[in-house]
Amino acid sequence: MNLTKEDKILEVKNLCTSFFTDEGEVKAVDGVDLSIEKGKTLGIVGESGSGKSITSLSILRLLQEPAGRIKEGEVIFKGEDLVKKTKKQMREIRGNNISMIFQEPMTSLNPTLTCGEQIAESIRIHQKLNKKKAWAKAVDMLKLVGIPSPEKRAKQYPFELSGGMRQRVMIAISLACNPELLIADEPTTALDVTIQAQILELIKNLQKELGTSLMIITHDLGVVAEMCDKVAVMYCGKVVEYADVKTIFTNPKHPYTIGLLNSVPKHDEDVEGDLSIIPGSVPNPFHLPEGCRFAPRCPHAKEICLTKLPHLEETFDGDKVRCWIHSEEWEKQGKAVNAHE
Amino acid sequence: MFLYIVRRIFQTIPVMIGVTLAVFLMMHLIPGDAAKIMAGENANPEQVEQMRENLGLNDPLYEQYFRFIGNAATGDLGNSIRTSRPVTQEIFDSRFWITVQLAIIGTALAVLFGLIAGIISATRKYSFADVSLMVIALFGLSMPNFWLGIMLIYLFSVNLGWLPVAGWGTWEHMILPAITLGTAGAAIIARMTRSSMLEVLDQDYIRTAYAKGVGDKLVIYKHGLRNALIPVVTVVGLQFGSLLGGAVVTETVFAVNGLGRLIIDSIRAHDFPMVQGTILVCAVLFVVVNTIVDISYRLLNKRVDLN
């Protein structure tokens, strides 16, 4: 478990990103720490609004400024802090060293440009190839992501392609310049179940083939089990548990993680993997609880949970958990305060 | 695409029938006896009756209508009462071209300034430049043509003496009428471009472009503007149409001998064939321009289902 800095392609330290709205500050990401090892896959899971997308957009500095802003923290990519980079330096990194795939294949492609052009554009920008060579490479990319008759497809517009095909085009765009890190924000949520499996398979195979590191955001614990080496569980802008994928499923430690796992439908039930089965709801981002943010919904919550925020601490088996239960303090505490269950 | 163009041209046929029918009926239903007027003030009842017979006004209405479109199709719109020359000659000798020239320059100005203002506004949302441009646009929209025209003449022609007061012929003559005509359009296009651009810049594919490492300028012009222009094109087409209407007032203010002034003068002189012919030509021009706009909209907007 003792990794040197060189093994980490990305290390996010105490990242804080806020939106400044008319009603006040929304701390969308509030002190997130995580890291990705070279060639490995990190999964980020959590309920809607927990700050997963904002974390990934912050890494690439794609927030809609000035409303959204990185307030503090570091994003160390290959030893350099991306937060300190100039706009121009960031442009050279985006799509070249770090790429991103978004959730909505229907709206993430430009409707007025051909698919080929949208792939070729980033090849021209980053690899300084001429139009013809960039186009040829774009066609190669389409072939790589398994699109039949790529020459023809390259000349088509996104509306002429199905959702699954479009997501393949997105993948082709993101991998065109052979990035070291790929961030996929719910890449399959909007697709049919069978297509989902194909797209995940494709990402997995290409990752292996190209040696790309991957950060995958998902609602689906099945995807986590399938794809990831490490998992970060997020709740209200904070990482509450960070562990090996095996440990998350066999020995989850944070009450929220346990709740998530229990809310996964059994195989014989024909329900979507809805994570909202944990009683209660996500707190209002303007009025976050003072202590542990999960306290209002936590069956184990005690006095200390309501007043003091737990830290992300390493436990006996190397996993990191943000919960008082796993501290020495816990035994000294009185009874649970919540009356759930 | 070729098929679409052909079909779109065929679609204008019912519109044309409607237009000719409307113009024809309008002339027949408005008060005033064409035969009486054409026969002259001192004509006796027999002469009027003779005139009515000559004009075919005693025939059934549908026969008259078919004769009207039959003649119109061969370019015969009758003779002007005022000048006795053929209406088509009166229109196409010079007046038509003057108005078209005026409308094109007015539209060009409207598009140029409207787009520039809209893009500046959208990319600097809520800045001083944005707010001032939108206030100016609001003024531009609410100013009546005749008032704006008179103010421009007062400032640039009378006070500063830079431009001629009225008339037509040189490019100096065109400036003020074109500005007068184009201002409202520029204001509409600016507002439309701004809102369309703001909507587009919020789209997921703009974020995708940034995520690829595309620079700000290229994102705005290549990824943003191209999409934002799609709804603007329709407005430009409608603008051209209302410009023809605006030409009536503007040509009168600037004493430009175009179609607009021809209509006014002909109405004053009860010159029925002339009014009828001019309105028909304007209507056809409007239909043609709209068809062209529709086709270019289609070329821009590849998303519209081809069926």
Ligand SMILES: Nc1ncnc2c1ncn2[C@@H]1O[C@H](COP(=O)(O)OP(=O)(O)OP(=O)(O)O)[C@@H](O)[C@H]1O
């Ligand atoms: N433009 C914005 N203005 C204000 N608040 C925002 C904005 N974008 C996001 N937020 C807030 O940031 C928080 C985190 O949002 P984020 O999109 O990262 O959630 P998420 O975990 O990706 O959820 P989902 O699973 O629904 O995608 C939310 O509470 C949201 O209210």
Ligand code: SF4
């Ligand atoms: S800190 Fe307390 S409230 Fe928070 S998860 Fe742990 S036990 Fe529950």
Ligand SMILES: [Mg+2]
């Ligand atoms: Mg999200």
